[in-house]
Amino acid sequence: MKIKFICFSILLFILNSCKLKQEKSDSPNFILFLTDDQSWSGTSVQMSPDHPSSQSFYYETPNLKKLSERGMVFSRGYSASPVCSPSRYSIQFGKTAARLKIIRVGMNTSHIDHNQPNTIPKVLKDINPEYKTAHFGKWGIDADPSILGYDFHDGKNGNKEGGFNNDNSQWKISFSEDPKNIFSLTGKAINFIEKQKENNKPFFLQLSHYALHTNLISKKSTYEKYLTKKKYSETDHPGFAAMNEDLDQGLGLILNKIEELDLSENTYIIYTADNGSVPTIPARKFYKKSINYPLSRGKWDAMEGGIRVPFIIAGPGIEPESINNVPVSGYDLLPTIIDIIDPNYKFNNQIDGGSIKEILFSNQIKSIKRETNGLIFHVPYENKIALERAHSSIIRDNFKLIKFRDNGEINLFNLNSDISELNNLIDSFPNIGKELETTLENYLKNVKSIKWRDGINWKNIDINEVNSFY
Known part of the structure; x- marks a missing residue:
């Protein structure tokens, strides 16, 4: 009897091991396609059914259109910040820029623990050590990608590696057969995907393109096409459009490779941007109409044009050609990816993002469980090319509140009826304004975020020496 029990126990162990191995091998793949400075309204995809102008008829992105038809478009997808580095940090750590205390490009980040356990690659490997992770392209984080858990990467790259002159x-328009490294980066990504397919390993790949950040570089043939194309807006720009289409060709190569390798049924593709487009080309402080129209303003400001971005996810279990209007952010990606793999996983420290898995798989208007009820944006410095006013904002459901730090001015907008942020409703809905302001201020105090101080731009200085916190 004892021998039978031992044999049964061994058999049960073997069966469970086989089951576990099967579950590990079935772990889905994830590809995060992150673009730079891309307008919400600057693609072939109509981002919102309520706003025909959320689709461009000048810029052509047929592969992004194909991706949207395979999955879900979030009409209210947001970057975590109106500038790149804070957004990139937020994606990796699942935290707001305010909590991380990185609120602009060019900051001293010695206060950030880059070794913390909650990063996308580290958590994936904690759940399943078989995962292979890679990052190629613009990094924008002050630590080697390997410190955050990436197995393969091409370095701590910034804008200059993608062709950028800060003058x-x-x-000016220039030409290349590999504009903004679009196709060489795509080649690296494809090689990585093929290798993981060959080795039967699940993977996470972040492909962070330098486009559409300046310099304006495209293939000459693409540019010449737009020289003769009809313009639909005074903001339509042939150089910008050509770079946009070249970028889209890179996406198409990735989509084709996933199909060729028969990975579509086990791969999620996430497409989003680090922030909105520059409002004009060349950049100007004052202008009548933004490239991001119907959204207001653009990169650098926490107005809709600076933070509302393309946000599309396709993959198994996601209804094709679906659209959802729930506000989501780049810092929701970490908990979402992990929830898809292991809904019981407990993070080692606090994150701000919430999982959008239930929305993806049901396409229902559901609230997202986050530590704070709302999306937080924090810009506590004056940017001379932008509004030049320090401000913070919070978005909850249909309402968005913006608080300016120089004089305490409050703006309240109903984004359902006023996507261009033209009508300040603070006098009509004072209670909603007070509630949102209280939530915003309490959050900034709870995370001891950076506090605006007149004359401080937070560039290349130790924030602890300035010692201006909530």
Whole structure:
């Protein structure tokens, strides 16, 4: 009897091991396609059924259109910040820029623990050590990608590696057969995907393109096409459009490779941007109409044009050609990816993002469980090319509140009826305004975020020496 029990126990162990192995091998793949400075309204995809102008008829992105038809478009998808580095940090750590205390490009980040356990690759490997992870392209984080858990990467790259001059030449048109490294980066990504397919390993790949950040570089043939194309807006720009289409060709190569390798049924593709487009080309402080129209303003400001971005996810279990209007953010990606793999996983420290898995798989208007009820944006400095006013904002459901730090001015907008943020409703809905302001201020205090101080731009200085916190 004892021998039978031992044999049964061994058999049960073997069966469970086989089951576990099967579950591990079936772990889905994830590809995060992150673009730079891309307009919500600057693609072939109509991002919102309520706003025909959320689709461009000048810029052509047929492969993004194909991806949207395979999955879900979030008409209210947001970057975590109106500038790149804070958004990139937020994606990796699942935290707001305010909590991380990184609120602009060019900051001293010695206060950030880059070794913390909650990053996308580290958590994936904690759940399943078989995962292989890679990052190629613009990094924008002050630590080697390997420190955050990436097995393969091409370095701590910034804008210069993608072809950027911080002078007036950035607005001049130039040509290359590999504009903004679009196709060489795509080649690296494809090689990585093929290798993981060959080795039967699940993978996470973040492909962070330098496009559409200036300089304006495209293939000459693409540019010439737009020289003769009809313009639909005074903001339509042939150089910008050509770079946009070249970028889309890179996406198409990835989509084709996933199909060729028969990975579609086990791969999620996430497409989003680090922030909205520059409002004009060349950049100007004052203008009548933004490239991001119907959204207001653009990159650098926490107005809709600076933070509302393309946000599309396709993969198994997601209804094709679906659209959802729930506000989601880049810092929701970490908990969402992990929830898809292991809904019982407990993070080692606090994150701000919430999982959108239930929305993806049901396409219902559901609230997202986050530590704070709302999306938080924090810009506590004056940017001379932008509004030049320190401000913070919070979005909850249909309402968005913006608080300016110089004089305490409050703006309240109903984004359902006023996507361009033209009508301040604070006098009509004072209670909603007070509630949102209280939530915003309490959050900034709870995370001890950076506090605006007149004359401080937070560039290349130790924030602890300035010692201006909530």
